[in-house]
Structure formats: C-alpha cells, structure tokens
Amino acid sequence: MKKSLVALAFGTLGLGIAEFVMMGILPDVAKDLQISIPQAGHFISAYALGVCVGAPLMVLVARTRPLKHLLLGLMVIYVCGNLCASASNDYWMMLLMRFVSGLPHGAYFGVGSIVAEKLADKGKSSQAVALMVSGMTIANLFGVPLGTFLSNMFSWRIPFMFSGVWGLVILYFIWKWVPSLPALPDTGLKGQFRFLKHLAPWLLIFTTMFGNGGIFCCYSYVTPLMTHVAGFSEYSMTFIMMMAGLSMTVGNLIGGRLSDQCGPARVVKYTQAIMAMGLLAIFFGASVSWLAVVLMCICTGGLFAVSAPQQLLLLQNSRGGEMMGAACVQIAFNLGNAIGAYAGGLPINAGLGYQYPALVGVFIVLLGLVAISVYSKRESASRSRM
Template sequence: MTKQLFPLALGGLAIGTTEFVIMGLLPDVSNSLDVSIPIAGHLISAYALGVVIGAPILVALSAKFPPKYILISLMILFTIFNAFSIIAPDYNTLLMSRFFAGLPHGAFFGVGTVVAAKLAKKGKEAQAIASMFTGLTIAILAMVPFVTFLGHHLHWRYAFGVVSLLGLLTILFLYLWLPHLKPLRSVTLKEELEFFKTIKAWHILIIVAVGFGGLFAWFSYIAPLLINVSGFDIADISYLMIVAGAGMVVGNISGGYLADKKDPVIASIILLSLMVISLILVFFFSDNKTISIILTFICGALAMSIGSPINMVMLRNAKHSEMLGAAFIQAAFNVANALGAFFGGIPLLFGLAFNYPSLVGAAMALFGMILCLAFYKKYER
C-alpha cells in the first residue's frame, strides 16, 4: 500500500468499525437506554438506510469539487455524527446520529474507489481499490473485537469515541498525504445520470444486491449456526469471528489480484460460483467443528473477494459516471445485507435449523452468478 492510499484505508477502518461494532454492543445499548434488543437493532437498520440514501445523493452534489476536499468533507460529517453518538442522551437521538453517520459511508467509498483507481499503476487498479478496502477488513478482524471488548468492559459510548478518533486521524492524513486531483466529473449531473437510466447499470447493481446477498444470508445468522449446529460454546464466537475476519483480509487482497489478472466480469463469475459451492458445503457439513472453522474462513474470504472485481465492472461501464456508479455499488451492498438477512431468515420462521439460511444464500449467489454470466454474454463477448 502506498502512502497516497493509506488515508483511504484508514477511512475504511473507521467506517468498518462503526458499521459492525454496534452489532456486538446491542445488549449494552439496550440496557443503557432502556429499550429492547429488537428496538436497539433498529440502530443497525438506521445506519444502513443512511448509506443507501447518502451514497448517490452526496456524490451527485459534490462531484464537481476536487476529490481530496470531497473526502475530507465526508469524513468531517462522519466524525461529527459519530461524536454525537458519544453524548446521545436517549435512544431517538442515537438513532438519528446513526442515520446521519451512515450518510457519508457509501459516498466515501464511492469517491475513494475512483481516486484509488486513478492513483494506481496501469493494470493494478483493482489491487489499489482492494488496498482501500483493507481498512474495512482489518476493522472486522481486529478493531471491532477490540472496540467491542472496550464497550463491554467500560461503556458502549467509548466505542464511538474510538471511531471519532479514527475519523480525526483520517482527516489529518487525507490532508497531508492524498494528492490534489482535478474534479472527477467531466459532464453535467444530468448527463451523468443517463447511464443509470439503462438496463446495463441496473443489471450490475442487481448482481450485487442478489448475488452478494447470498453471503449475508449466511453471515447474518453465523452465531446461532456455530452454536446450535456446529456445537461451539457461545464464548467461542468472538474467536470464530476473527477467523471470518482473517478470511476477509485474504479475500480482499486475492479479489483485487484476480480482477487485475482476468476480466473483472469473469472474476466475478468465478467468485460467485465458489460462493455457491461454499454455502452448500456449509449447509451439509456445519455439524463438523473442524470443517465449520475452515468454511468460516473460506466464506469470509469470498465475502470480500468480490468487492474489487464488481467495482471494476462498474468503473469500466459507467463512463463519465464512475463516482456515482461506485456510490451506487455501495448502496447495493447494503441492499444485499438487508435482502440476505430477510430471505435467510425465512426458513427459521418455519422452524428449520440454522444451516438452512446458507442454502438460501447459495440460491441467491447462484442467481447472481447467472445474472453475471448473462451480463458477460450480452455486453462483453
């Protein structure tokens, strides 16, 4: 990773930490603010909603400015609203803080994706994008467990203090190390939006929302799967999440490398196919502890491996709309999160075991792979 890309990775670390740490702190927040855990769970949804709404809107409003100052402004917003979470006096205030903290998330990654590709050497654009997402994977691997531990043993508000500190450091290093680039928009907003009136644009976004949603069908219910099917103790879950996080670090790097060596659409087809196979294996073999640990690592790797290839697919096709396209990809990933959790939960409503969400996930990933194959045959052959 170059010094120029480091601020983008640091921003990814801050964003990944605030996005995922709330999941482990729900009981603490619930007790502190005197709300039920399902109600506290709306804090997760509020953040995701902020991402979906903020990504395209903030990019559309800011694209005429130099990307360095866009990224600094987005991180200032991110830091301010995470700081509000430290002092939020009640649940409703915290809910609004989470929503507003989510607004810059997708826009930061959207602008950062294009900036990383611009700063990369020719032929290594996907690896540069993967460098930015390294921060997100390290957040899942190390920072989220650490901040969750801090929140449990001190107070959950300390978690948002750490996130705010990471935000301040990101602002500093963006200012010091990110080069000055010209505004990335070369056309009017109206012309930029023309691409998103095409079937081609929505074809890419649906691949993400459905195909990547397959992994969220697995990941959303990973704790009860490992406890009730694999037979692990609840105390083991934090360690097993580190295994998944280690897989995500490896997958992020591997996905960037694969997308630079092969056509990114082909890379996406390969990775979605592996996702289908892995999720089917989870369904059949999760009752074996050793195999379950191995599959947790593999599925974690596949969870992040597709990020760089699918971003490259969007960048190559959204000519003159790259930043908006990358922002829409981030929104689509959050839609995938919601769809995966929803469809993965349906078998559980009928009393089926916790390995069944992975079977639903395999079906979603298969549909995403078929859509990806159709995209290749229609637009790239």
C-alpha cells in the same frame, strides 16, 4: 506503497469498523436497549440504508467539488454519526444515528475509488482499489474483534466511541497525504446518471446486491449461529470474528490480483458460485464447530474477493458518471446488507434455528450469480462482434 492509498485505506478501516462491529455486539446492544436480536438487526439495515441515501445525495449537492474536499467532508459526518451512536439510549435514537453513520460510507468509496484509480500505476487499477478496500478487511481482522472484546468486557458503546475518535485521525491523514485533485468534469446532473440507461451497470448492481445480501443473511446473525448452533462461548467470538477478518483480507488481496490477471467478471462469477456452495454447507454443517468456522471464512473471503473487481467493473461501465457509478457498488453492497439482515431474520422470527438464514442466503446469492453470468455472456458476445 503510496501514502495517499494508505490514507484512503485508513478511511475504509474506520468505515469497516463502524459497519461490521454490529454483527459481533448484536446481543449486547439488544440486551442494553431491551429489544430482541432481530430488532437489533434493524441497526444493520439502518446503516445500509444510510449508505444508499448518502451516495446519490453527494452527487446531487457536491459533484463539482474537488475530490479531496469531498473526502474530508464525508469524514466529518462519519465522526458525528458514530459519537452520537455511542450516546444513544433507546431504539429510535440508535436507529437514526446508524442511518447518519452510513451516509458517508458509499460516497467515500465512490470518491476513493476514483482517486485510487487516478493514482494507480499503469495496469494496476484493481490492485490500487483493492488496497483502498483492504482497510475494511483489516477492520474485520482487528477492529471488529477488538470491538467485540470491548463490548463483552465493558460496553457496546466503546466501539462507536473509538470509531468517532479514529475518524479524527483519518481527517488528518487525508489532509496530509492525499494530493489535491481537481473535481471531475461536470457532465451535469443528468450526465452523472446517464450510464444507468444501459443494461450492463444494472446487471453489475444486481450482482453486487444479491451476492452481498446472501452472505449477510448468515453473517448478520453470526454470533447467535456460533454460540447457539456451533457451540462456542460468547468469549470465543473475538477469535471467530478475527478469523472472518483474516479471510476477508486474504480474499480481497487474491481477488484484486486475479482481477488484473484473469479479468474482473470471471473472478466475480466463479467466486459467487463458491459463496453459494459455502452457505449451503453452513446450513447442513453448522453444528460441527470447526467446520462452521471454516465455512464462514470461505463465505466472508469470497465476499471481499469480489469487492475490488465489482468496483472496477462499475467504474468501467459508468464513464461520464464515474462518481455515481463508483458509489453504486457501495449502494448495492449495503442494500444487500439491508436485504440480508432483514431476510435472515425472517426464519428466526418464525422460530427456526440460526442456521436457516444461510439457506435463505443461498437463493439470494444465486440471483447474483445469474446476473453476472448474463453480464459475462453479453460482454463476450460484444467482443466477438468487434
């Protein structure tokens, strides 16, 4: 295993903790800041919006910089955002710091995907990207459950302090292990966005956004779902979040391997169909404790099974604008987070049960399934004409 890819995975590990830990500590944050749980869900959306702003901003101001320098600069922003979030004492300060924390996320994945593809062995591009993404799944396996436990035992501020300190460790490993790679060829600012003139990348962006958004309708409120509907105690959430993280890790590894063997578009299409059925089953079966956990794991596993294939598909469809193309996956992923967290909160605000966000999520995932089906059909027609 190449140390450079491990260093990239350490970075996504930190980003994963910073992004996903909020799902496990949402009630603790809401209680301490004296706001409602749906209001605390805005912190998930703020992070996601920071991702959407940060990626294109990087293309505007730093596209000609060496790739390693970009990774180091993004980690500095990550450290500052999370340490400041840990010190936030009101809703608006926390909202701002979550936005700042999200700024480097999409850009890091964009640059990291390019680096991983360049360093990958021949024929193993998807697996190299999956290895980079694996840091985020491991974050959900160990980091997020640990953050949930520390929040329950001590304070919700501890996980953000940990993220900031971990960012300093990442800086060292990137400096030590990632080789110096030259900047990408400068195609000009317009060149970075030229690929968006075509329909294919937009279909992939919509596939990612809606597929992810549908899962996050439910997953954003997984703690109240499991405690109020499935009947688990708050202290059980550490184990449940660990199970979700394990499913993400397994899903990511399987998705990366199947993508190299069967084609990334096919993996995305069939996995999203499974995700839609899983969400529908959660709506009807969440009151059965063991079933609720199993179904949640199916959905979260599917969420990361499509991650590396989607990343690779957009890289393949953004030649000349690879930096922006790779970042677009994370923009779409986190825009889906924002949409999902908001849309999932609507039935809760209307007084419905915590299983209803899953029902909203079914319809959103189906939109993503339509998008990838259209993409696959167009690609098949294009190959048949060659």
